[in-house]
Amino acid sequence: MATLLDTINDPADLRKLPRAQLKPLAEELRAFVLDSVSRTGGHLSSNLGTVELTIALHYVFNTPYDRVVWDVGHQTYPHKILTGRRERMGTLRQLGGVSGFPVRSESPYDNFGTAHSSTSISAALGMAMAAKQKGEDRKAIAIIGDGAMSAGMAFEALNNAGVAECDLLVILNDNDMSISPPVGALNRYLAQLMSGQFYAAAKNVGKNVLKVAPPLFELARRLEEGAKGLVVPATLFEKFGFNYIGPIDGHDLDSLIPTLENIRQLKGPQFLHVVTKKGQGYKLAEADPVAYHGPGKFDPAVGLTKPSAPSKPTFTQVFGQWLCDMAAHDARLVGITPAMREGSGMVEFEKMFPTRYFDVGIAEQHAVTFAAGMACEGMKPVVAIYSTFLQRGYDQLVHDVALQNLPVVFALDRAGIVGADGPTHAGAYDIPYLRCIPNMGIACPADENECRKLLTAAFRQDHPVAVRYPRGAGAGVAVEPGLDALPYGKGEIRRERAGMADGAPRGVAILAFGTLLYPALAAAERLGATVVNMRWAKPLDTELLAQVASRHEALVTLEEGAVMGGAGSAVGEALQAAGIVMPLLQLGLRDEFTPHGDPARVLAMQGLDAAGIEASIRTRFGELVDRAAPPSLKVVG
Ligand SMILES: Cc1ncc(C[n+]2csc(CCOP(=O)(O)OP(=O)(O)O)c2C)c(N)n1
Numbered sequence: 106m107a108t109l110l111d112t113i114n115d116p117a118d119l120r121k122l123p124r125a126q127l128k129p130l131a132e133e134l135r136a137f138v139l140d141s142v143s144r145t146g147g148h149l150s151s152n153l154g155t156v157e158l159t160i161a162l163h164y165v166f167n168t169p170y171d172r173v174v175w176d177v178g179h180q181t182y183p184h185k186i187l188t189g190r191r192e193r194m195g196t197l198r199q200l201g202g203v204s205g206f207p208v209r210s211e212s213p214y215d216n217f218g219t220a221h222s223s224t225s226i227s228a229a230l231g232m233a234m235a236a237k238q239k240g241e242d243r244k245a246i247a248i249i250g251d252g253a254m255s256a257g258m259a260f261e262a263l264n265n266a267g268v269a270e271c272d273l274l275v276i277l278n279d280n281d282m283s284i285s286p287p288v289g290a291l292n293r294y295l296a297q298l299m300s301g302q303f304y305a306a307a308k309n310v311g312k313n314v315l316k317v318a319p320p321l322f323e324l325a326r327r328l329e330e331g332a333k334g335l336v337v338p339a340t341l342f343e344k345f346g347f348n349y350i351g352p353i354d355g356h357d358l359d360s361l362i363p364t365l366e367n368i369r370q371l372k373g374p375q376f377l378h379v380v381t382k383k384g385q386g387y388k389l390a391e392a393d394p395v396a397y398h399g400p401g402k403f404d405p406a407v408g409l410t411k412p413s414a415p416s417k418p419t420f421t422q423v424f425g426q427w428l429c430d431m432a433a434h435d436a437r438l439v440g441i442t443p444a445m446r447e448g449s450g451m452v453e454f455e456k457m458f459p460t461r462y463f464d465v466g467i468a469e470q471h472a473v474t475f476a477a478g479m480a481c482e483g484m485k486p487v488v489a490i491y492s493t494f495l496q497r498g499y500d501q502l503v504h505d506v507a508l509q510n511l512p513v514v515f516a517l518d519r520a521g522i523v524g525a526d527g528p529t530h531a532g533a534y535d536i537p538y539l540r541c542i543p544n545m546g547i548a549c550p551a552d553e554n555e556c557r558k559l560l561t562a563a564f565r566q567d568h569p570v571a572v573r574y575p576r577g578a579g580a581g582v583a584v585e586p587g588l589d590a591l592p593y594g595k596g597e598i599r600r601e602r603a604g605m606a607d608g609a610p611r612g613v614a615i616l617a618f619g620t621l622l623y624p625a626l627a628a629a630e631r632l633g634a635t636v637v638n639m640r641w642a643k644p645l646d647t648e649l650l651a652q653v654a655s656r657h658e659a660l661v662t663l664e665e666g667a668v669m670g671g672a673g674s675a676v677g678e679a680l681q682a683a684g685i686v687m688p689l690l691q692l693g694l695r696d697e698f699t700p701h702g703d704p705a706r707v708l709a710m711q712g713l714d715a716a717g718i719e720a721s722i723r724t725r726f727g728e729l730v731d732r733a734a735p736p737s738l739k740v741v742g
C-alpha cells in the first residue's frame with residue numbers, strides 16, 4: 106500500500122494534503138530519514154530535528170518561487186525527500202549521488218549552496234533585496250541553527266537586514282546544540298529566552314504575528330507596550346530591527362503552520378524562534394546527539410557500535426594524543442577549536458586540560474585572532490582547524506598572526522580530499538593560500554609518525570607554522586611516543602633510482618609532499634624513479650632540491666592539494682630562482698572542484714593513486730623513465 110510519503114514527489118503534492126494528514130506524514134518522513142541514513146551514513150540528529158519545520162515551510166510557502174536558504178545544509182534531508190529526491194536518497198554522499206548539502210545544480214528547490222555555516226541570512230537577504238529591486242513579491246527565508254548563529258557573519262547579516270526594509274524571514278532553529286554542546290554568551294541568552302519571563306511571554310507569538318491586521322495590531326501594540334513596560338524587555342533581535350516571534354515548538358505542526366501563515370503576510374524583517382530537539386524521535390540520538398551528528402552506517406535497532414578490532418589511528422587521533430603530551434610537557438600550550446572538538450580530536454585534551462581548552466564557537470576568524478592575542482602574551486596556542494574552515498580566518502591569519510610573526514601552530518585537519526562531504530569540505534587550497542604569506546611554515550607529514558614529529562617541530566618555532574594532514578588513517582606507520590622533532594624545512598630521499606652511482610643526470614625524481622609519498626613509492630617501484638619526501642612546502646628544502654635536480658633529467662611534484670599555486674609551483678619557482686632549467690611535471694588536484702564520494706575513488710579520478718601517478722609520468726616522461734630504469738624494473742607493455 107502506498108504511504109503518504111510515496112505520493113509526494115514535489116511540494117505541490119504536499120500542499121494538496123489536508124492539514125490532518127501532515128502529522129502522519131511527519132511520522133513517515135522521520136522514519137524514512139532514520140532508515141535512509143542508517144543505510145548510507147550521513148548527518149542524522151539535525152535531520153530528525155527539522156522534519157516538521159520542513160513540512161511546514163513547504164506547506165505554507167510557495168517554494169521554489171519563495172526562496173528557502175538552509176544554513177550549513179546538513180539538516181536538509183527531509184527537504185530533499187520532499188522535493189523530488191526521495192528515491193535517490195540511497196545514493197546520498199556517494200559518487201554521482203545526492204549531495205549531503207543543498208546544491209543549486211541538484212534541484213530548483215536548493216536555492217543556495219551551503220555547507221560552511223552562517224551564510225544563510227546574508228544570502229537570503231541578498232535574495233530579498235533582489236526581489237525588492239525587481240518588484241517581485243517572493244519571500245526569502247533563512248533557517249539558521251543556534252550553533253551557526255554564533256558566527257560573526259550571521260551578526261553582520263542581521264545588522265544589515267534590520268535596516269534593509271526587505272521581506273526577510275529568519276528562522277532560528279534552536280536545539281541547544283552545535284555539533285557538541287553550544288558555547289558562548291549568545292547560547293546563554295537563548296537559554297534565557299527559553300525560560301522564565303521570556304517563555305511566559307510566548308504570547309509574543311500571538312502579539313507579533315497579529316501585526317498584519319491593523320485593528321488587532323493596535324490592540325496588540327498597546328498590550329505589548331504595557332507588557333514590555335512591566336516585564337518583557339525587547340529581545341536582542343528586536344533591537345536589531347526584527348519583529349521577534351517565539352519561541353515556539355518546532356515539532357508542533359499546529360503551532361508552526363498558523364504562525365508561518367501569519368508571518369507570510371507580514372512586511373519587513375521577521376525573526377521566528379523555533380525550538381527543536383536534535384535527534385527527535387529516535388531515542389538513541391536524542392540521548393547522544395553528538396554521536397549521531399554524522400554517523401556511518403548502523404542498524405537502527407541496535408544503534409552505533411564500537412568496531413571490534415582496533416583500527417589504525419587516524420591523523421586526528423595522532424594530533425589529539427600529541428596535543429595532550431605536549432601540553433603535559435609545556436604549560437604554555439593552549440588548544441583552540443572553532444566548534445569542532447570531536448572532529449579535531451580534542452575530547453581528551455578538554456578532559457585533561459579544561460582550563461587550557463577553548464571552544465570559541467563557530468567563529469574561525471575570532472579563533473585565529475584570539476590565538477594571536479594569547480601568543481602576544483607568551484602562550485603557545487595551537488589552533489586545531491579544518492583546512493577548509495581556515496579559509497574563513499584568512500585575513501586574521503595574514504594580518505593578526507603572520508604580520509606580527511606570532512608563534513601560533515595551525516593543526517590543519519582534513520587537508521586534501523575528504524570524501525562524503527565533497528567540495529565544500531575538501532582541504533584543497535591551504536598550500537597555495539598559506540605559502541604566499543611571509544613568516545608561515547607549512548609542514549606536510551607523509552605518515553602518522555611524521556605528523557607527530559612535525560607538530561613538535563612546528564611547536565618549537567617562534568613564528569606561525571601549519572601542519573596539514575588528511576582525514577582518516579595513514580599508512581599505518583607506528584608512532585613513536587616521545588616528543589622528538591624532525592628538522593625544520595628539511596626533506597629526505599626515500600628511494601634512489603638504480604644507477605645513481607655513475608653520477609650522470611638520468612631519469613625522473615618524484616618530489617612528494619605529504620601522504621601521497623606512499624603511492625609515489627609504489628609508482629616509483631614500477632618506474633625505477635627516485636622518490637623524495639619533501640616534508641615541508643615552506644620553507645622548501647632548496648639544497649635537497651638542487652642536489653636532486655642535478656642528478657635527474659626531469660622532476661615530478663606530487664601533492665594532495667590544488668596543483669595551481671601549490672607545492673609544485675613552489676618547486677618551479679625555486680628552480681627558476683636557482684637558474685635550473687629542466688622539465689617539471691606538477692601533479693595534484695586539478696583546477697576543478699572535486700565531487701563527493703569515496704575518497705580513494707575521488708583521488709584516483711584525479712590521477713593521484715599509484716596507477717594514475719605512474720600513468721602521468723609515463724605519458725610525459727616515458728622515454729626518460731624507460732631509459733633510466735634498470736632492465737629488471739622496466740615495465741613492458
Ligand atoms: C564555517 C563552518 N565552521 C564549522 C562547521 C562545522 N559544523 C557543521 S554543523 C556545525 C554545528 C552547527 O550547529 P547548528 O547550526 O546549531 O545546527 P545543528 O547541528 O544543531 O542542527 C558545525 C560546527 C561548518 N560547517 N562551517
Ligand SMILES: CC(=O)[C@@H](O)[C@H](O)COP(=O)(O)O
Pocket residue numbers: 177179220284399448519523526576
Ligand atoms: C556539516 C559539517 O560541516 C560537519 O558535520 C562535517 O560534515 C564534519 O565532517 P567530518 O566527518 O570530516 O568531521
Ligand SMILES: [Mg+2]
Pocket residue numbers: 250251252253278279280281282283
Ligand atoms: Mg543547533
